[in-house]
Amino acid sequence: MGNRKILVYTLIAVILIQIASAATIYGNVYDFSLNNVNNARVEIDTSPKQFLVARNGSYSFNVPNGAYTIKAQFIQKNTSIASVQENITITQDGSYVMDLILFPDVEEGVENPNLDINGNVIDANASESYYWILIVLLLIIVTAAVYYFNRKRKKLASEETKEEKDEYNDLDQVIKIIKNEGGRATQKDIRKQIPLSEAKISLMIAELEHKGLVEKIKKGRGNIIILKKK
Numbered sequence: 001m002g003n004r005k006i007l008v009y010t011l012i013a014v015i016l017i018q019i020a021s022a023a024t025i026y027g028n029v030y031d032f033s034l035n036n037v038n039n040a041r042v043e044i045d046t047s048p049k050q051f052l053v054a055r056n057g058s059y060s061f062n063v064p065n066g067a068y069t070i071k072a073q074f075i076q077k078n079t080s081i082a083s084v085q086e087n088i089t090i091t092q093d094g095s096y097v098m099d100l101i102l103f104p105d106v107e108e109g110v111e112n113p114n115l116d117i118n119g120n121v122i123d124a125n126a127s128e129s130y131y132w133i134l135i136v137l138l139l140i141i142v143t144a145a146v147y148y149f150n151r152k153r154k155k156l157a158s159e160e161t162k163e164e165k166d167e168y169n170d171l172d173q174v175i176k177i178i179k180n181e182g183g184r185a186t187q188k189d190i191r192k193q194i195p196l197s198e199a200k201i202s203l204m205i206a207e208l209e210h211k212g213l214v215e216k217i218k219k220g221r222g223n224i225i226i227l228k229k230k
Contacts, residue, residue, distance in 0.1 A: 022062050022063065022064055022093065023062070023063055023064075023065070023090045023092070023093050023094055023095070023096060024060060024061070024062055024063075024094075024095045024096065025044070025060070025061045025063060025068075025070070025088060025090070025095075025096045025098055026058070026059060026060035026061070026095065026096075026097060026098075027058065027059065027097050027098045027099040027100060028054075028057055028058045028059075028099050028100070029042065029054045029057055029058070029059065029072050029099075029100045029102065030057075030099060030100065030101045030102065031082065031101075031102050032082075032101065032102065032103060032104065034101070036056075036057030036058075037054070037057055037074055037082075037102055038054070038055060038056065038057050039053055039054065039055060039074070040053070040054045040057075040072050040073065040074045040100075040102065041053055041054075041072065041073050041074075041075060042054055042059040042070065042071070042072045042100070043070070043071050043072075044061050044063065044068050044069070044070045044071075045068055045069050046061070046063050046064075046066075046068065050063075054072075059072075059100075063090060064090070065090045065091055065092065066089070066090055067087070067088075067089045067090075068087070068088055068089075068090070069085060069086070069087050069088075070085070070086050070087075070088060070098065070100065071083065071084070071085045072084050072085075072100045072102060073102075074102055080105050081104065081105060082102035082103060082104045082105055083102060083103070083105055084100050084101060084102050084103060086098060086100060170194065170196070170200075170204055171204055171207060171208060173194060174190055174194065174201075174204055174205070174208060174214075174225075175208070175213065175214075175227065177189070177190050177193050177194070178190070178214065178225055178226075178227045179227060183226065183227045184224055184225065184226045184227065185224070185225055186222050186223065186224055186225070187201060187202070187205060187216075187222060187223040187224075187225060188222055190205075190225065205223075205225055208225075212228065213227070213228060214226060214227055214228060215228055
């Protein structure tokens with residue numbers, strides 16, 4: 001009976017010594033881009049082994065003095081996506097900071113999976129869908145651009161045609177005025193009957209001269225426009 005008490009007291013003393021000499025190891029879990037990783041599994045090889053899920057991206061363990069290995073993993077669909085392993089030695093009481101940076105797990109011959117900032121796998125089908133969505137958007141943009149420029153080109157062509165038609169009508173009107181004046185008229189008389197500027201009238205007469213339809217004769221400070229006979 002006395003030996004049993006001694007054993008119990010010894011075990012209690014050992015536990016109290018361990019508790020009294022306990023230290024705290026804590027830190028944050030990051031991905032390769034130094035963003036906090038939520039829901040990573042962190043464990044330390046104390047006796048017994050301790051582990052937790054870093055739901056807010058941080059972890060903390062109370063341990064006695066000794067040498068330990070801390071492991072962190074991000075697991076998805078029963079597969080380790082990223083992990084890290086660090087060693088630490090505790091020689092005295094206190095708080096020890098050890099941040100853990102997860103590195104993507106890459107098996108030999110296997111391409112590195114796509115991960116988001118929290119280590120989540122980006123589904124391959126989703127990536128392909130994004131790819132096709134991008135292509136469709138580009139096609140829509142290109143189609144809209146082609147439609148816009150074709151419409152603008154047609155509008156410019158229509159405006160040019162309208163200007164040419166208006167110019168033709170103006171020239172025809174000048175010819176009619178000269179005919180009504182008996183085959184000859186002063187440039188001043190023509191301008192009185194057409195509400196256009198002096199410069200525009202001069203250009204139209206020059207165009208008619210170029211086409212061989214009229215002849216311009218200088219008289220004093222004005223011009224006489226004579227309709228040529230065909």
